[in-house]
Amino acid sequence: MEQIQSFLPIILLFLVMYLFLIRPQMKKAKQEKQFAAQLKKGDKVITTGGLHGKVLELNDDGTCIIECGAGKIKFERSAISMERTAKLNAPLIEKK
CATH class of the missing domain: 1.20.5 (Single alpha-helices involved in coiled-coils or other helix-helix interfaces)
Known part of the structure; x- marks a missing residue:
């Protein structure tokens, strides 16, 4: 004991x-x-580095092509920030 x-x-x-x-x-x-x-084509996303873009392609190897102001860039899906993307796609709440 x-x-x-x-x-x-x-x-x-x-x-x-x-x-x-x-x-x-x-x-x-x-x-x-x-x-x-x-994730699907056309989703607006933000990467962990802060890059804003739209998903153009989703590959089977865990990567995706994102279109941004600089052109098309290939990223790992894990590099897309869940929290930042959720804030971007959340409906705007009007302040009264």
């Missing part, structure tokens, strides 16, 4: 780390993977 009590703080620490650190990261990674899989 005494041995269990000595390991209890360590067990609780790992439980808290899992609940507050590991699990949310896994959930976010799953959402980003799903977002990249749901």
